[in-house]
Amino acid sequence: MYYLYILTLLALLISVFKSVDKTSKAVKIALKKFINILPAFVSMLILVSIILFLIPDKIILKYLGNNNKIVGIMLASFFGSVTLMPGFIAFPLCGILLKKGVTYMVLSAFSTTLMMVGVLTYPIEKEYFGTRVTILRNIFSFFIAIVVALITGIFFGEIW
Template identity: 30%
Template sequence: MSKVGLVYLLIISTVYLFLAARDRQKTGQSLRVAGKSLLKLVPLLIAVFGLVGLFQEFLPPELVTEWLGESSGLLGLLIGASAGAVAIGPPLAAYPLAGSLLDAGAWPPAVAAFIVSWISVGIVTLPFEAQTFGSRFALLRNLISFVAAMVGGLLLGMLL
């Protein structure tokens, strides 16, 4: 377990102990809600870590370096942002995949664009967004978010 994870666990455990002393019933209800949430997430977590394993074993690092490495430049940034834009799933899934890409030699700005694009651009969900908010709004929001993901990746590159 990472140090950060251990610190979070200790903080949350301390809060639960404190709140249990104040109201056992609400604390118990809170633990039941947390348990149900965890059970809903388990299949997703297994799938995400399975996908990370597939990436690490079947995606050659040379290919990652060629497509997303520093020498790929703006094309790598575009590929990273595009991959994030078509990906679907909760942001939680993006981080382990991004870590695998970094380990395989991807350029950090391309990985940052991948993460930001995953979170803010929704190519797969675009039809639903357009139906709800209108086509013009949905297309503009996604375009601006895509450009922002690439600019954010470049800014990260300048800061590192």
């Protein structure tokens, strides 16, 4: 996290040093873009706050422990798609699941959909790229996640 602050500060300093005018223009662009997209961010945050209440970690822990492989993958990719959590919550959760005996294949489906498929980021993605592209990209990503999960399963010997 800190390297982002240092990088931004450095970039700003260099920019100011080279041209104050251009820097103030850049900050104005930043502010304008941020304000433009803010309503979409608030929509996303509202969705996130409700979904995380409806699907807390406990539920995910409970359902991913399912022994049936196909049901496991289906549930994992469903939970991964409709939730949103930062890596520092998601991977410790995966670590716990792994210790509980959940297969790598299922965890791969969960973590890949979590990262790539954004039902909750829909309000933001739609603002930038439009509804059609957003839906297409998410469908593609969902299938990528399923294929990746199957490949993971093959490599860990969980399919045969």
